Amino acid sequence: MAPAISISLNDSSDVTDFVIKQGHGVKGLSERGIKSLPEQYIQPLEERLMTRIEPQESIPVIDMSKWDDAQVTNSICDAAEKWGFFQVVNHGVPLQVLDDVKKATYGFFGLSAAEKIKYSKENSSSNNVRFGTSFTPQVEKALEWKDYLSLFYVSDEEAAALWPPVCKDQILEYMKSSKFLIDHLLQVLMKRLNVNEIDETKQSLLTGSVRTNINYYPICPNPELTVGVGRHSDVSTLTVLLQDNVGGLYVRGNEGEDSWIHVPPINGAIVINIGDALQILSNGRYRSVEHRVTANGSSNRISVPIFVNPRPQDMIGPLPETLANGEKPIYKQVLYSDYVKHFFRKAHDGKKTVDFAKFTN
Numbered sequence: 001m002a003p004a005i006s007i008s009l010n011d012s013s014d015v016t017d018f019v020i021k022q023g024h025g026v027k028g029l030s031e032r033g034i035k036s037l038p039e040q041y042i043q044p045l046e047e048r049l050m051t052r053i054e055p056q057e058s059i060p061v062i063d064m065s066k067w068d069d070a071q072v073t074n075s076i077c078d079a080a081e082k083w084g085f086f087q088v089v090n091h092g093v094p095l096q097v098l099d100d101v102k103k104a105t106y107g108f109f110g111l112s113a114a115e116k117i118k119y120s121k122e123n124s125s126s127n128n129v130r131f132g133t134s135f136t137p138q139v140e141k142a143l144e145w146k147d148y149l150s151l152f153y154v155s156d157e158e159a160a161a162l163w164p165p166v167c168k169d170q171i172l173e174y175m176k177s178s179k180f181l182i183d184h185l186l187q188v189l190m191k192r193l194n195v196n197e198i199d200e201t202k203q204s205l206l207t208g209s210v211r212t213n214i215n216y217y218p219i220c221p222n223p224e225l226t227v228g229v230g231r232h233s234d235v236s237t238l239t240v241l242l243q244d245n246v247g248g249l250y251v252r253g254n255e256g257e258d259s260w261i262h263v264p265p266i267n268g269a270i271v272i273n274i275g276d277a278l279q280i281l282s283n284g285r286y287r288s289v290e291h292r293v294t295a296n297g298s299s300n301r302i303s304v305p306i307f308v309n310p311r312p313q314d315m316i317g318p319l320p321e322t323l324a325n326g327e328k329p330i331y332k333q334v335l336y337s338d339y340v341k342h343f344f345r346k347a348h349d350g351k352k353t354v355d356f357a358k359f360t361n
């Protein structure tokens with residue numbers, strides 16, 4: 001553990017300097033043993049309280065061993081319509097690959113601040129590699145208790161040149177081993193929308209670009225006052241999310257106001273969630289559901305989401321097949337990179353991002 005250094009926690013600009021400018025992240029604050037949460041991390045009450053946690057509810061866990069079984073494919077589509085979230089087991093991604101990427105995540109965040117800061121927005125030689133903290137600290141009124149590294153995949157060559165050597169191979173392997181699962185899930189989901197053939201254009205809309213994040217949520221001195229990640233829905237088509245065994249991910253449930261369901265860690269399982277792009281492409285049939293991560297007072301937590309997305313230059317809107325029976329389009333056509341920029345330009349704001357793509361009469 002790093003030696004104690006004196007930072008004045010009453011002075012929020014010192015904290016910002018230490019966490020953001022020097023690259024220590026909230027992990028650095030946590031490891032310095034701070035006893036109370038710096039004020040800029042204190043979230044408004046309504047963002048930290050979950051008035052109704054449904055202990056008896058859970059999102060579906062789908063055994064993928066019989067890939068093509070109608071029961072399996074139906075439960076995938078049903079889950080995407082009802083919950084927007086499910087877990088998969090026997091998914092074909094080797095458990096060793098999952099273990100390796102978790103270890104590599106610890107490897108990256110275990111680097112010194114001086115090493116990690118090389119990948120910050122200010123220092124990174126490419127926009128495709130970014131180490132950061134919270135979500136968009138420049139615009140957030142209250143910060144989130146999370147550090148991350150975000151990697152936008154262009155090619156193996158670029159990854160070899162730009163991604164941190166300590167985690168590059170393991171992340172690439174995880175992305176590659178998940179490809180079959182991703183393609184299969186999307187094929188199944190498309191079939192219910194009467195899309196029977198995924199041509200090149202559709203392939204691009206569904207899987208044209210991939211961004212993988214590694215997230216680190218260090219032990220927090222006052223977990224009840226802040227959040228790991230605030231309420232948001234992903235802007236992806238779908239997200240393949242690996243979590244460790246700590247827990248703390250909550251998904252908005254269907255039982256009225258402020259109902260939340262915990263996503264329990266299951267060894268070897270992968271969480272799948274529908275993102276805004278697929279909600280838009282399916283004209284609202286598949287749901288991109290709000291989720292959040294609590295801060296934890298006793299354990300560090302990591303997660304590794306693969307965001308499968310349209311390409312930035314794609315126009316997204318309801319697929320023609322979803323409108324074939326006269327259904328009215330809920331969403332207009334939007335340029336995907338405009339949509340993503342809109343998401344990153346503001347603090348987390350629940351499900352509001354998708355309004356950007358809604359017809360406003």
Ligand SMILES: CC(C)(COP(=O)(O)OP(=O)(O)OC[C@H]1O[C@@H](n2cnc3c(N)ncnc32)[C@H](O)[C@@H]1OP(=O)(O)O)[C@@H](O)C(=O)NCCC(=O)NCCSC(=O)/C=C/c1ccc(O)cc1
Binds near residue numbers: 233345
């Ligand atoms: C619109 C992008 C992201 C960037 O466009 P660009 O025109 O090349 O411009 P920049 O790379 O300079 O980034 C534009 C802005 O996007 C923001 N940004 C660019 N990536 C990032 C970044 N990973 N992090 C946080 N700001 C960023 C960043 O704010 C930046 O603003 P600026 O402050 O002016 O540099 C473009 O690369 C793009 O469309 N990528 C394809 C798809 C993509 O990455 N999709 C996102 C999937 S991520 C997702 O679903 C959920 C993510 C998430 C993440 C954290 C959470 O807490 C919760 C959820």
Ligand SMILES: O=C(O)CCC(=O)C(=O)O
Binds near residue numbers: 303305
């Ligand atoms: O850490 C998690 O389990 C979820 C993180 C998340 O929602 C995200 O990165 O979009």
Ligand SMILES: [Fe+2]
Binds near residue numbers: 232
């Ligand atoms: Fe998310």
